[in-house]
Amino acid sequence: MVAQEFFITAPHGTEDLLLDEIAALGATRLGSIRSGASFHGPLETAYRICLWSRVASRVFLPLTRFEAQDADQLYEGVRGFAWEDHLGASHTLAVDASLRRSWISHSRFAALRIKDAIVDRFRDRSGQRPSVRVDQPDLRIHALIDGQSVTLCLDLSGEGLYRRGYRAQGGQAPLKENLAAAILLRAGWPEMARAGQALLDPLCGSATLLIEGALMAGDVAPGLLRPHFGFLRWAGHDERAWRQLIEEAGQRKAQSQGGLPPILGCDSDRVAVAAARANVAGAGLSGSIVVDQADFASWLPRVRSAVGDQGLIVTNPPYGERLGDVTRLAAVYAALGNSCRCHFGGWRLSVLTGNPDLAGHLGLRAKRSHSLRNGPIRAKLLHYDLRPSTDDGAQPDAPAGSRPVGDLKPLDGAAEMFANRLRKNFKAVCRWAEREGVSCYRVYDADLPEYAVAIDYYQGRVHVQEYQAPPSVDATKAHRRLLDVLRVVPEVLGVAADQVYLKQRRRQRGAEQYGRTARSGEFFQVEEGPCRFWVNLSDYLDTGLFLDHRPIRRKIMEMVPGVRFLNLFGYTGAATVFAARGGAAGTVTVDASRTYLDWARRNLQLNGFTEGPHRLERCDVLEWLDKTKEFFELIFLDPPTFSNSKDRSGTFDVQRDHVHLIRQAVRCLRPGGLLIFSTNHRKFRLDEDALGDLEIADISAATIPWDFRRSPTIHKCWLLGASGALDDACGGQERRSKKPQRS
Structure with missing residues (x-):
């Protein structure tokens, strides 16, 4: 057969794999091109590559080349080619184009001009013309336009070769089949499969890695299941050569049946598991492949005894880009690294991630890495050797100081102390929460100086906030302690790793205090007393519900029956919901943020309250107070520590500006009305002299909930009112009577 020139494309970062692969399939005169390769060979070799290549995306046969300086020359160059040698007037076609350094600015314009030239040639010669069909046309033409050089190619693949034909369902963000194959080749899976070693994917999604691994182990041509190739209805197609290749592939598949090593996977998502099994x-x-619905942290130890002493764990865990939720993935990576280290000494681990920070939470040191692209995402494929534990349980490849001991136990003495303290705290707070009917509460708040985190439990989910370490603390040691936390928390609190959300609390300025940190949109409902709220643990620095304000909200509910309530800096409206539930005659909630007012509206609706008697005002609070003519019997004022809102000229500082703010709010009180003023600024000092005409009661101690007893300065809170207003409200709290006015 006559040797011809061909081009092949492949995922970025796999070009060397592609060259090795096509050389083994008979290609000669190999050359590297951008994201692919070129080769020479007979048509049969191109067919073989279409059938057997695991990495290639498309195979192109160049048909003609010419120069074109404008659209007219492009049209004439295409129209002058003998297209009737490749398809008939009754056939269908599609045209694609890719541009590089071209005078043409739009690939769709180029494709349309080329299509017009082809069909015009047929119409002029026979009075008939091929019709356009985007899906599986008889002939797919691809134009490569580089500067003034135009190359028109026949797309032999027809559609991407990664479309193997087995995928019934893709799942949330499926890995392309040829990229999965490249990952397995990089990991050394073919050699391991020949040695009878096992393949595991503990976060398997739609099972693409497992299926590609099985096809490799079983010597199954990846294109054998495809119903369509681009050359099948091409006039130059060699049917006899293609039939021989198909028969040969079928024979090789039959010879390897029944000899596959163990190939297993799991996923906690029921929909993903259903898609995986269908695929x-x-x-x-x-x-040949077993897919379980399970959490990997419990699944990996369970399957360990069934898969031998050596094998490959390969996985493509989520890395935030596709879920918009990096905050909850740190614990997933930490638990994955810990499970693999503890149970799979002697194995290899390969992880594809688009987020190097998340990969750091594995707690392992990569031996090799490769750069790849997963769609638009720049990703790293990291390879680890999980060496057998030494006599004292330490992993030779783990960071210094790590010491796995048995099934997900703490890594060292300090981590064990943390786990014991967390276990003790959780047991005590659960008893208290059940007695008090509380479903969201703080479990741990930097009880041990080495583990400077706050841990809050939200009805089966956990919110972990890492306090920023001072410069004097070694960054590597601080990170190691954080890994301890992320590994211990799921086990001790009994939640899945993907239900642990991590954030780092840093000193915030201005709008950063309430800024968005992610965009997962993952809201869920929690209960507090008779009320329900929407909470988001991933997208914002705070969750939408200040747990330390629980007693303040309860006090508001007790004080509001039949009165009008004003919530200033209303945030997500939790205090407003409690006021509405307590029987307030009406409420007004003021905040400058549209996002938080929408959240407050949803919280009111969740509890059955409409905006009629419960008004939401989007406005700068100080500006609103300056203009309002309304009066209220109860006002809740919980300002930010600092703000430089775009709706206000200048800044707001609670220590500097609180007297003016309080006076503006008190101006809106009816006779006998009360103001509840709260702040979480730990160094705050209330200027009582400047507020000397008011009665003031410090109710801070009574508003610190039991689960925050270790943090008595989490907030400060006062009741303020005119003379006599506090008589029935201060409840025995420390009270300071108003001072006489100076003359």
Whole structure:
């Protein structure tokens, strides 16, 4: 057969794999091109590559080349080619184009001009013309336009070769099949499979890695299940050569049946598992791949005894780009690294991630890495050797100071102390919460100086806030302690690793205090007393519900029956919901943030309250107070520590500006009305002299909930009112009578 020139494309970062692969398939005169390769060979070699290449995306046969300086020359160059040698007037076609350094600015314009030239040639010669069909046309033409050089190619693949034909369902963000194959090749899976070693994917999604691994182990041509290739209805197609290749592939598949090593995967998502099983069945591998619905932290130890002493764990865990939720993934990576280290000494681990920071939470040191692209995402494929534990349980490849001891136990003495303290705290707070009917509460708040985190429990989910370490603390040691936290928390609190959300609390300025940190949109409902709230643990620095204000909200509910309530700096409206539930005659909630007022509106609706008697005002609070003519019997004022809101000229500092703010709020009180003023600024000092005409009661101690007893300065709170207003409200709290006015 006559040797011809061909081009092949492949995922970025896999070019060397592609060259090795096509050389083994008979290609000669190999050359590297951008994201692909070129080669020479007979048509049969191109067919073989279409059938057997695991890495290639598309295979192109150049048909003609010419120069074109403008659209007219492009049209004439295409129209002058003998297209009737490749398809008939009754056939269908599609045209794609890719541009590089071209005078043409739009690839769709180029494709349209080329299509017009082809069909015009047929119409002029026979009075008939091919029709356009985007999906599986008889002939797909691809134009490569580089500067003034135009190359028109026949797309032999027809559609991407990564479309193997077995995928019934893709899942949330499926890995392309040829990229999965490249990952397995990089990890050394073919050699391991020949040695009978096992393949595991503990976060398998739609099972693409497992299926590609089974096809490799079983010597199954990846294109054998494809119903369509671009050359099948091409006029130059060699049907005899293609039939021989198909028969040969079928024979090789039959010879390898029944000899696959153990290939197993799991995923906690029921929908993903259903998609994975459907894909496995579509690949004809139902008896060879096992997919379980399980959390990997419990699944990995369970399957360890069934898979031998050596093998490959390969996985593509989420890395934030596709879920918009990096905050909850740190614990997933930490638990994955810990499980692999503890139970799979002697194995290899390969992890594809688009987030190097998350990869750091694995707590392992990569031996090799490769750069890849997963769609638009720049990703790293990291390879680890999980060496057997030494006599004292330490992993030779783990960071210094790590010491796994048994099944997910703490890594060293300090971590064990943390785990014991967390366990003790959780047991005590659970008893208290059940007695008090509380479902969201603080479990731990930097009880041990080495573990400077706050841990809050939200009805089966956990919010971990790492306090920023001072410069004197070694960054490596601080990170190691954080890994301890992320590994211990799921086990001690009994939650899945992907239900642990991590944030780092840093000194915030201005709008950063309430700024968005992610965009997952993952809201869920929690209960507090008779009320329900929408909470988001991932997207903002705070969750939407200040747990330390629980007693303040309860006090508001007790004080509001039949009165009008004003909530200033209303945030997500939790205090407003309690006021509405307590029987307030009406409420007004003021905040400058549209996001938080929308959240407050949703919270009111969740509890059955409409905006009629419960008004939401989007406005700078100081500006609103300056203009309002309304009066209220109860006002709740919880300002930020600092703000430089875009709606206000200048800044707001609670220590500097609180007297003016309080006076503006008190101006809106009816006779006998009360103001509840709260701040979480720990160094705050209330200027009582400047507020000498008011009665003031410090109720801070009574508003610190039991679960925050270790943090008595979490907030400060006062009741303020005119003479006599506090008589029935201060409840025995420390009270300071108003001072006489100076003359």
